[in-house]
Amino acid sequence: DGGITQSPKYLFRKEGQNVTLSCEQNLNHDAMYWYRQDPGQGLRLIYYSQIVNDFQKGDIAEGYSVSREKKESFPLTVTSAQKNPTAFYLCASSPGDRGVAGANVLTFGAGSRLTVL
């Protein structure tokens, strides 16, 4: 079955450490996204990528980094510069622009919950 796989599901980090969250999709989607979700708040966009080897900052990119070396993979690194990294992180993908930018249905992974100790 096609879908998005995020790992790990739970991750604990000490302050000052970088951690990388994995996101893999087998939907043959062109676009991939990372969102952050905090309690009582909506999803906020961290980074997105419309095509391999290209990505753009979202609303809250500071303290995060990404790469898009393969169409199927879009890993997110939470760096030590991120002051409040404890959150639920969601990866998503969509078929791509199709001329109506941002109006595609997103398919989400199950999420990764990061806790800073």
Add this chain to the structure above:
Amino acid sequence: EDQVTQSPEALRLQEGESSSLNCSYTVSGLRGLFWYRQDPGKGPEFLFTLYSAGEEKEKERLKATLTKKESFLHITAPKPEDSATYLCAVPLFLGSARQLTFGSGTQLTVLP
């Protein structure tokens, strides 16, 4: 400023008690309004897309409607399994492209 706002933040219903959730938006040139359902600890699942005022879509006990300023998600005779957080989203400009911007959600609890 373009934005999307959902109300109420939380809603508790008795099984069978119909109600509506609201999503209001301010955006120039709406390119679709999306509804998602999110269960605790999971990623959101797509429900509906609406593109023009007057449009309606239904799925089981859910019906989504759209006006020029807001969307409603009507829940008819809800069951406990309808308990979830319901999110709406609209594409807003971020730099040179539109990206989905989500409201903060309505947490629905349906009591048996």
